[in-house]
Amino acid sequence: MENHQDIVSFIWDIADLLRDTYKRNEYQKVILPFTVLKRFDCVLEHSKDDVLRKYNEYKDKIENLDPILEAAAVDKDGRKLGFYNYSKYDFKSLLEDPDHIEENLMHYLDCFSPNVKDIFENFYIKTHIEKLSKANLLYLLIKKFSESKVDLHPDKISNHDMGIIFEELIRRFSEQSNEEAGQHFTPRDVVKLMTHLLFLENGENLKEKNLIKKIYDPACGTGGMLTSCKNFVREINDTIDVVLYGQEINEEIYAICKADMLIKGERAENIKGPSSTLSDDQLKDEKFDFMISNPPYGRKWEQDKEVVEKEAELGFDGRFGAGLPGIKDGQLLFIQHMLSKMKDDEKSRIAVITNGSPLFTGDAGSGESNIRRWIIENDYLETIIGLPDQLFYNTSIRTYIWILTNQKSPDRIGKIQLIDASSKYVKMRKSLGKKRHQLSDRDIDDILTFYRNFSENDMVKIFDNDDFGYVKVTVERPMQLNFEVTEERLQNLYSMNAFRKLAESKNKNIEKRMIEEEKGKKLQLDIIRALQKINGHYKNWKDFEKEVKRTLKNFELSNAFIRNIIHALSEHDETADYVTDTRGNIKPDPKLRDTERIPLKEDIDEYFKREVLPYYPDAWMDRKKDKIGYEINFNQYFYKYKPPRSLEDINSDIQKLTSEILELIKDDLDD
Template sequence: MKLQGEHFTPREVIRLMVNLLFLNDRNILTQEGIVTTIYDPACGTGGMLSLAEEYIKELNQNSKPVVFGQEINPESYAICKSDMLIKGQNISNIKFGNTFTTDGLAHETFDYMLSNPPFGVEWKKVLTYVKNEYEKKGFDGRFGAGLPRISDGSFLFPQHMISKMKRDDGGSRIAIVFNGSPLFSGSAGSGESDIRKWIIENDMLEAITALPDQLFYNTGIYTYIWIVTNYKTPERKGKIQLINAIHYYKKMSRSLGNKRNEIGNGEDGKPNQIEEITRIYGEFQHNAKRKLEVDGKEQDVIVSKIFDNEDFGYWRITVERPLRLNFQVSEERIAKLETETAFVNLAESKKRGGVALREIEEGKELQESIKEALRTLGADCLYKNRDEFEKDLTDALKAADVKVSAPLKKAIMNALAERDETADICTDKDGNPEPDTDLRDYENVALKDDINEYMKREVLPHVPDAWVDESKTKIGYEIPFTQHFYEYVPPRPLEEIEQEIKDLEEEIQGMLEEALKL
């Protein structure tokens, strides 16, 4: 296993990662005297590097895998260097320090990279350094695609690793373990969504494999292996494969922390589940099915689906509806005016002494003058056109010789207004409808869909006066993995539930009778 702070990676997970990483390159790795470079930016004690080296040596004894890594934990770093020394590797290739602030292998590129970065760990300590690189270097640095939330820095790792891809000589391949968050966290325009967008639109995401839960020693959550590459095979170009491997596990005879399950490797005479998952990946079939045991019953389960890159993209559109207001100078609405900041500030002063008292008194007089001027418009008159009301308001203030500033006039209008679907639409100086921020809504429209057609089909039949503010439209990407592999579980028969309730009632009744006898 690999130690990474407090993060352990089971050996069978590493073996699966290595299988997926190297499967399509077996013909390359078996070439005589082939030299390959392997890198882990959070290498822990070197478990991933060791298994990757072993795999290549199994394929080709004459190959020369060269490993590189970096580790922040001093104990893990020391163990890793010792292990690499025993294996005959160049220990100067193993660097110590924080990968993001002190890249010990700057400007290096590698054939293969794999890692299991910490899940959900904040990166506040390296924020200044990473943000400076992002802002000053952009895509000339490592983090040009975007920055994730401070609470979870896992998405910094694939960007760092992609920056170390070879652009020539066949490119590079990456295998990285994530929890579910990088699949969908962050809406369009957020750092996470922009990172997904950059990876997918550059056709680097090859496959994602969902693993069973309770595989790891310190967490029971579902995890996912991402395969990222800049040289897809022809049939995979523009495509992403999702592999549903959550049922490929066997129960352990004894739990180790949160680890209660393991992926079978065939050593106990049972099916080799690692090889089966690898085979599913290699076959690259859409809607591929396997007969698997689910909740004690054998059934057909879809284990692989193939999607176009664009299937995971969407337009985030802002749907606006027009502002409609009525206006009335009732005592109830005048009372609302007394809560408006611009109106309240008339009777306040930042000065001291007599000057302050005089300003406060003058302000109170102006407040009363405004209210009296408003009352001349009549409490029974309900305006349904803002322009008409504003004209009459201006005339009433002028007749009362009351001068108000633009912010104060706006406060008066706000206090006397109420939303009214039957009122005229409020327009700006160019005659365009003004949006009602309270009615503003957002919709996600698939990239393969047409926004105008979507509006006609899904929105306008319900709200005919709605429109899209195109200036706010953004493109986002998310991968709703569980949605694509949703498995319907039918409810239990009603008779079975009723009988269970009756049995429980009888059991409770019996317990009560026993208690009364005591």
């Protein structure tokens, strides 16, 4: 199609009508739904009379007219359109009655089939119609969309070309509104790279004739990733039936995506929403060959919490059996969700983009670490590509593409490939929001070559799965304390909860409360005065305990209270006797407790002998507290040491700056 850019530009220019009524970042709320409406109006033209005739014939006879009207709404080749409208109005007749254009347009919208009404309801088009009518813009807008320059009739514009026009409008509006739209629109350079990575390992498998491949995006936004995947597959083999599925939470973006699919002749009913995929999976029973997504990152999943936690209780009978991440970030929930959608007996592949948090957030035993452990130990993770910063409209942070699959190629089994592509970008001439960098075709080709070659260099590292795992071992050291009654140590008693509460009262009667509190304060002072009678410096718990119990025998204090007093009067002392329990076992000192992260490939006992015992000979490991953790500290693997500047260079710079400052001072004095 030669003139699609002209059509896009003309529609884009129509937005100028809205200048005084809408903000620039709101233009798409009007222009996109009216573009969809105009396309539907043109597509329905061929069979409009037949649909009207069927409607009038059966409206008083049959309650559900959907099957009849759907069958009547066809294109010139007799193929069903998948939607209908039984109103007598179209764009032309709407303009013929300008005084009632708002009323007639509302009636026109109400006569669409349910799938189209769903789209326009989520566009909130009726609200905008009312606003446009009040601003005396509705007639002008319909008139502009009726001009020959916006001829969207299927005889002139195919479904594919209409898809291109709509995508271009979406892109322009998204780039214009930058940060807001960046949540739903992934830049085309990133989509292109992800699409190639998703299918690179399946090139040969896609060459069979008449295959059916299902592709899914659980946070599909405007559907750009899904469309990119379909176009890529069809270029390889145009006999493949590519079926697209998606779900989107944002109402307007859901409407855009569903409209785009309907415009292109896709199965628009496969686009679900508007609702959260995490708490309302509307494709529960579906499994997919390929999945691609840019789920929201750094966003709380509080609204999904109740449903997600309930499903997590099902273990691996649900989607979140590996664990739950912290409430502030749901990226690992989306990854688990996508992995649950892989086919059981066939190969499935996933390309998903995240920020750095899912790679390393969370200590051993945490939800995040357990999810990484499950992913890696099941050998799902194939590759992670670290992208440059400033690639997205709404964030400048670095991002990472994860490639996951349930069937790795033989040379990749048990391996994970890391690619540092942080330097693979070109600067943009003009920034779009926070997007200042983009991936050129050459950059994309270089990254794909790194992936395909599967060999190490400065930008590629290949690891065994268990290289990312470690055991977090608890290291204990013996409790050794000395004891002495000093004014300083006696003050520690007031940090004891039980001792402090002696002088507190919950009595609601103020006078009684004051009496009880004074009584408690006196008891505190009596205990302190009694303890002050203990002299000497002790290095044995039992000896000091006997003395404390003897001194406080008249106060009727519990053993736990006595123990807390002893701790308050103690200090760590490596020359003191070990503190033991009733069985003679040495007690660990919680204040000296430490942990060691020991790589899975290391012998724990050998590590302990080498790294701990030389410094703390009486330390021991409490192996009952072992926790296995996994993290991918991406930057660590590509760290390059940069030596500090020499002292000579630093001194030279200081002298130079000093000279410049003196010259400036001299000039000021001369003036």
